[in-house]
Amino acid sequence: MAAEHVEVLVLGAGIAGCALAHHLCERGVGPVAVFDPETPGAGATGRAAGIVTEQLWDPWDVEVTRYSKTEYARLAARWNPAAYRANGFARWTRDPAAARVLTDTADRLRAWGVPVAPLDAEELAHKVPWGRYDGLLGANWCPNDGVVAPSAIGEIYAESARVAGAEFLLGRPLGSFARTETGWALESGARRVIAPTAVVAAGAWSKRLLASVGHPVPLAPYRTQAAILRPSSPSGGDFPSVHDLDVDVYVRPEEAGRILAGDGTQLVEVDPTRFPTGGDDAFVEHLAATFADRFPGWADAELVRAWAGVCGSTPDRHPLVGPVPEATGLYTITGFNGFGVMRAGGAAERLAAAIASNQGTAEMERLRPVDPRRFRGPPPTFAPRPGFTLEGGDAPRF
């Protein structure tokens, strides 16, 4: 079979792989080929809630997500205005310990330039009249946060890359992927593609793919769930995303007056090739109980559908973006710990710069907190523990 030679081979056409292809093409790196055994959006991207928030961990995260958000807003305005909306994001608690953490978080976020403000029960009730706020002890509000349609943003990136010359090889199983004398070689159906540089952007499937070429990284795929519900009186679609920290349920507006609710995250490793793709009864019951108790205005909402997707967790809950340890010409962009939609654009831009500069010092510095080479040796076994972290660094989760 004749081999086709490209400059960069991207494995995975989720939002991360498509954003990377876009940014490589923008920098004039090419030809680029993107391979996915399914179609763009078949992985976590097509199942995500699409909340984009700057209420994050550290300045790196904030900068990267702010970059993504600005880029999503610009691309959506040009190609698909429904794909991005700045609706703000409020998170609150009735728990005294969590309230103290919220206050500390707000101070820290403001020091990083994130416009977080406290809200009282009256202000919260005005923004989200479906909730009950007696006993409220703390609430943080960020007016610049937004929501995206993750698949639509992925498609815009893919289309932009295609127009710039990237080729997408989709919908056929992976035959083989291996390092050869001439570079990284991928076979799928009748195609054989060879590149000096390959990037594994295969979401939860990255663990197996990287291990298969002898370069395992610490990743734990886990399952997380969301649902769409139809309230009896339509929400109007114009309210902020909300997160009740005490019950760990978030809700965002959906089109046609519906709402999207989640966080049915399960803290156990799963096999991404075999996991239940529907929502569990326990998750749906937790949502129903939460609505009855905390959001009486949505208590009679009808379930439209519930589903699950798989994400990848890392031991320190930071992503893996950069060169794969001990591997020539192999990079990865994965391990987003459930925050990959909001980070993809910014992380892909930084990785594209690192590849284009052949790992220039300044470009690698911009990836330092997420460089996969921070983990050396055989990957440890660990339990996934992602989530909407409030704390900085690696402190306990609320």
Ligand SMILES: Cc1cc2nc3c(=O)[nH]c(=O)nc-3n(C[C@H](O)[C@H](O)[C@H](O)COP(=O)(O)OP(=O)(O)OC[C@H]3O[C@@H](n4cnc5c(N)ncnc54)[C@H](O)[C@@H]3O)c2cc1C
């Ligand atoms: C219910 C739910 C809610 C979420 N909510 C949010 C949210 O509000 N905000 C947020 O930022 N994030 C959210 N996430 C997380 C987010 O979806 C992911 O972090 C993000 O989509 C990861 O993108 P990705 O491109 O890395 O991976 P994926 O989108 O999973 O893409 C990986 C791709 O790799 C392909 N692949 C598989 N095997 C191979 C192979 N052998 N070779 C090549 N390709 C392969 C798959 O087919 C898939 O298309 C949520 C996730 C879920 C499931």
